[in-house]
Amino acid sequence: MKKFCMEKILPRELLHEIQKYVQGKSVYIPKQKENRKKWGDITQGKAMTSRRNDEIRSAYRGGAKVSELCECYCLSESSIKKIIYAKK
Numbered sequence: 001m002k003k004f005c006m007e008k009i010l011p012r013e014l015l016h017e018i019q020k021y022v023q024g025k026s027v028y029i030p031k032q033k034e035n036r037k038k039w040g041d042i043t044q045g046k047a048m049t050s051r052r053n054d055e056i057r058s059a060y061r062g063g064a065k066v067s068e069l070c071e072c073y074c075l076s077e078s079s080i081k082k083i084i085y086a087k088k
Helices: 012-019 045-061 066-073 077-085
Strands: none
Touching: 045 066, 045 077, 066 077
Protein backbone atom coordinates (compact mmCIF):
# COMPACT_ATOMS: atom_id res chain seq x y z
CA MET A 1 0.00 0.00 0.00
CA LYS A 2 1.32 3.40 -0.96
CA LYS A 3 1.93 5.79 1.93
CA PHE A 4 1.32 9.51 1.62
CA CYS A 5 2.65 12.41 3.61
CA MET A 6 -0.52 14.03 4.91
CA GLU A 7 1.16 17.41 5.22
CA LYS A 8 1.50 17.44 1.42
CA ILE A 9 -2.04 16.21 0.70
CA LEU A 10 -4.36 17.89 3.19
CA PRO A 11 -4.67 21.55 4.11
CA ARG A 12 -3.02 22.24 7.49
CA GLU A 13 -6.35 23.20 9.12
CA LEU A 14 -7.97 19.94 8.05
CA LEU A 15 -4.98 17.92 9.22
CA HIS A 16 -5.16 19.56 12.67
CA GLU A 17 -8.90 18.83 12.85
CA ILE A 18 -8.34 15.15 12.01
CA GLN A 19 -5.57 14.97 14.63
CA LYS A 20 -8.16 15.82 17.28
CA TYR A 21 -9.66 12.37 16.63
CA VAL A 22 -6.80 10.22 15.30
CA GLN A 23 -3.05 10.51 15.83
CA GLY A 24 -0.36 8.13 14.64
CA LYS A 25 -2.87 5.73 13.06
CA SER A 26 -3.81 4.76 9.53
CA VAL A 27 -7.09 6.22 8.32
CA TYR A 28 -9.06 4.79 5.40
CA ILE A 29 -10.95 7.36 3.34
CA PRO A 30 -13.48 5.60 1.09
CA LYS A 31 -14.32 6.74 -2.42
CA GLN A 32 -17.49 8.69 -2.95
CA LYS A 33 -20.38 6.48 -4.10
CA GLU A 34 -20.42 7.96 -7.60
CA ASN A 35 -16.72 7.09 -8.05
CA ARG A 36 -16.97 3.46 -6.93
CA LYS A 37 -16.72 0.67 -9.46
CA LYS A 38 -18.98 -2.35 -9.29
CA TRP A 39 -17.62 -5.85 -8.77
CA GLY A 40 -15.95 -7.17 -11.91
CA ASP A 41 -15.75 -3.85 -13.77
CA ILE A 42 -11.97 -3.67 -13.57
CA THR A 43 -11.00 -7.34 -13.93
CA GLN A 44 -13.84 -8.46 -16.21
CA GLY A 45 -14.71 -11.07 -13.57
CA LYS A 46 -18.40 -10.33 -13.92
CA ALA A 47 -18.34 -10.95 -17.68
CA MET A 48 -16.32 -14.16 -17.25
CA THR A 49 -18.75 -15.47 -14.61
CA SER A 50 -21.71 -14.62 -16.83
CA ARG A 51 -20.18 -16.53 -19.77
CA ARG A 52 -19.43 -19.51 -17.52
CA ASN A 53 -22.99 -19.52 -16.20
CA ASP A 54 -24.36 -19.38 -19.76
CA GLU A 55 -22.19 -22.39 -20.63
CA ILE A 56 -23.48 -24.29 -17.60
CA ARG A 57 -27.13 -23.57 -18.50
CA SER A 58 -26.52 -24.55 -22.11
CA ALA A 59 -24.79 -27.81 -21.13
CA TYR A 60 -27.63 -28.65 -18.73
CA ARG A 61 -30.25 -28.03 -21.44
CA GLY A 62 -28.12 -30.24 -23.71
CA GLY A 63 -28.44 -33.14 -21.30
CA ALA A 64 -25.47 -32.78 -18.94
CA LYS A 65 -26.16 -33.96 -15.40
CA VAL A 66 -25.69 -31.69 -12.38
CA SER A 67 -23.01 -34.02 -11.03
CA GLU A 68 -21.08 -33.77 -14.32
CA LEU A 69 -21.28 -29.98 -14.25
CA CYS A 70 -20.05 -29.95 -10.64
CA GLU A 71 -17.00 -31.94 -11.69
CA CYS A 72 -16.36 -29.94 -14.83
CA TYR A 73 -16.67 -26.47 -13.27
CA CYS A 74 -15.42 -27.29 -9.75
CA LEU A 75 -18.61 -25.98 -8.18
CA SER A 76 -20.90 -27.45 -5.55
CA GLU A 77 -24.22 -29.02 -6.46
CA SER A 78 -26.10 -26.14 -4.83
CA SER A 79 -24.10 -23.59 -6.84
CA ILE A 80 -24.84 -25.40 -10.11
CA LYS A 81 -28.53 -25.60 -9.25
CA LYS A 82 -28.65 -21.88 -8.42
CA ILE A 83 -27.13 -21.11 -11.82
CA ILE A 84 -29.45 -23.49 -13.69
CA TYR A 85 -32.66 -22.38 -12.01
CA ALA A 86 -31.90 -18.66 -11.79
CA LYS A 87 -34.33 -16.49 -13.72
CA LYS A 88 -32.54 -14.56 -16.38
